Amino acid sequence: MTVAKVAMQAEEFRLIREYVAEAAGLVLEEGKQKGLAAKLSPRLHELRLRSFTEYYSYLKFSPGRSAEWQRLVPLITNNETYFFRESAQLSVLAQEVLPALKESKLARGERSLRILSAGCSSGEEAYTIAMLLLESGGFSWDWDVRITGVDIDTRALEAARQGVYRERAFWATEPHLVERYLKRQGDSYVVRDILRKWISFKQGNLLELADSAGGETFDVILCRNVLIYFADQTVQRVVDNFDALQAPGSYLFLGHSESLSRTQASYLPLRFPGAIIYQKRE
Ligand SMILES: C[S@@+](CC[C@H](N)C(=O)[O-])C[C@H]1O[C@@H](n2cnc3c(N)ncnc32)[C@H](O)[C@@H]1O
Known part of the structure; x- marks a missing residue:
């Protein structure tokens, strides 16, 4: 089932970026805002959250925050690798x-x-x-x-x-x-x-x-x-x-x-x- 995409505002992207940089050191580039919104929209629907501001609060303060962080990590990491690389x-x-x-x-x-x-x-x-x-x-x-x-x-x-x-x-x-x-x-x-x-x-x-x-x-x-x-x-x-x-x-x-x-x-x-x-x- 396709779910409606939730729009991510610039300020919401900034908050999530800062959170990710502090938690994992990863820099989410400017151009990733739309892509991240698309990847996370199904999750917002599952959690019945209406905006990324609510999602940010969930990620930061809810009792389920550590499990949510583990769900978010694969969406923001690049896992590319292969045997005998370099x-x-x-x-x-x-x-x-x-x-x-x-x-x-x-x-x-x-x-x-x-x-x-x-x-x-x-x-x-x-x-x-x-x-x-x-x-x-x-x-x-x-x-x-x-x-x-x-x-x-x-x-x-x-x-x-x-x-x-x-x-x-x-x-x-x-x-x-x-x-x-x-x-x-x-x-x-x-x-x-x-x-x-x-x-x-x-x-x-x-x-x-x-x-x-x-x-x-x-x-x-x-x-x-x-x-x-x-x-x-x-x-x-x-x-x-x-x-x-x-x-x-x-x-x-x-x-x-x-x-x-x-x-x-x-x-x-x-x-x-x-x-x-x-x-x-x-
Ligand atoms: C591109 S892969 C590199 C894999 C392998 N080292 C190679 O060169 O093929 C980068 C990996 O770093 C991990 N990573 C990113 N930030 C991390 C952090 N703060 N702590 C531990 N692992 C992290 C990612 O989850 C990802 O699996």
């Missing part, structure tokens, strides 16, 4: 970073590895990292490996936990890896158990990352294609949160179009062909 960086992870971490850990008599996929969406990045680790053969049974995927969007996380993907998710993946780590199921592919063993997915907000980190620190954080949606002061806050969860010498990966250039950060850029990554100062 592969030049992943080669640096596999060929430079993992061997260096392994060597320095073994020198200290440690056998644990912690990796965070921050803004993991539907899980493709976390599963890609697991494939790289398995393919490297360098982290066998006597290593305590954990890959944590965190995202604010519970629907994306549901998909991550299910681990069922369509063919298009693998356009950048070598076919033999799909064959080895996923099982065909009708039109889809399901991740095999071997790929799940190190991974857990958690709902969390990068603005309050310590809450979802559970006291853990991370040798590698990948936060790719997430910061582009944040304002500069939010990027600073998120990078400070990463800093608090990483020991000196740990690594940070951002997306191709993201950098720390507009932040005060204790990370140094390391340049490789086709990829820049960051390392926390010793």
